[in-house]
Ligand SMILES: NC(=O)c1ccc[n+]([C@@H]2O[C@H](COP(=O)([O-])OP(=O)(O)OC[C@H]3O[C@@H](n4cnc5c(N)ncnc54)[C@H](O)[C@@H]3O)[C@@H](O)[C@H]2O)c1
């Protein structure tokens with residue numbers, strides 16, 4: 101049988117150290133003359149954001165900044181951002197940051213001209229066709245972490261501040277027109293964010309690789325993405341100024357996000373409710389639950405993980421791969437259990453329902469049920 105599937109890897113990426121200086125060229129290519137620079141509050145005070153604004157100003161593009169972005173951005177941040185965009189008469193967005201700044205910037209560009217509420221564009225069926233594509237502003241993405249891969253993605257994640265539930269908003273035109281991947285921007289990331297975001301990239305590649313759907317391009321990208329994390333995450337955790345390793349981690353992050361078009365799985369299904377309820381860092385939460393999910397999925401993925409292990413130069417097939425993950429986590433200082441992140445079992449019923457309703461649940465190689473999902477949470481919480 102010949103599979104029938106939709107594939108899309110279309111982002112233009114300018115990749116390399118110092119290429120932040122190409123922001124003005126990127127604006128010209130994207131047809132932006134009055135950009136709104138969107139980032140989170142923390143980054144707005146750092147020299148990398150100032151440098152970007154200086155580059156824009158020197159090129160006559162102004163230095164309009166919107167930085168009212170929370171770590172898990174919500175619809176209030178979005179409303180304020182849209183207001184700033186309209187007030188400033190902007191014609192495009194530069195989304196600068198980790199997943200939070202990137203996603204909010206992308207969603208401002210998407211929503212600034214729509215008439216329906218953001219929740220109408222959740223990634224469900226073909227809801228994205230409800231949007232008017234002619235009023236979506238062009239986006240330039242500049243990642244400052246190496247994890248989410250949002251810089252190459254067609255979705256933005258936004259938290260509903262009333263329910264604390266994260267929603268994925270999807271539209272093909274949320275894809276940035278141009279992405280600048282400049283590893284120099286990630287050099288100042290504190291170790292805990294370096295590790296958390298790096299393990300998010302690993303989880304994306306691993307879950308994409310393990311998901312049962314047909315997508316050989318993603319399969320190839322995912323296994324090389326895992327190798328890049330294996331060889332480079334310990335290096336950047338040890339020495340944050342190792343620019344070459346930082347660059348490889350930026351690649352691994354972008355690769356994880358293009359690969360997860362193939363699907364994610366239970367690592368993310370568990371991590372999303374935990375992040376929503378306990379406000380833990382997304383990537384660090386993933387890092388804690390990876391071994392529990394790997395063991396659970398073993399019957400369905402043993403052979404394919406053995407192939408990945410061989411490519412990653414890890415002896416011992418599935419068991420070797422599992423031990424490698426345990427050792428990597430220990431080396432990076434990732435806690436063993438979710439209880440070490442302050443997660444308890446008191447809201448486990450709610451978390452099970454949320455995990456099963458999460459869009460990633462369907463991509464897990466072993467079917468998730470109420471019983472096995474509860475058991476996964478119990479094992480991961482510890
Ligand atoms: N769009 C997607 O496909 C996608 C995928 C996964 C996760 N997400 C979302 O992304 C968010 C998480 O993103 P993240 O892990 O990149 O973290 P983040 O964007 O929340 O950033 C974490 C912290 O690191 C700081 N920071 C970022 N870059 C820095 C740098 N270079 N130097 C110093 N500090 C820096 C930020 O100011 C912030 O305080 C979550 O909201 C998650 O839901 C989106």
Ligand SMILES: [Fe+2]
Pocket residue numbers: 248300303304368382
């Ligand atoms: Fe993730």
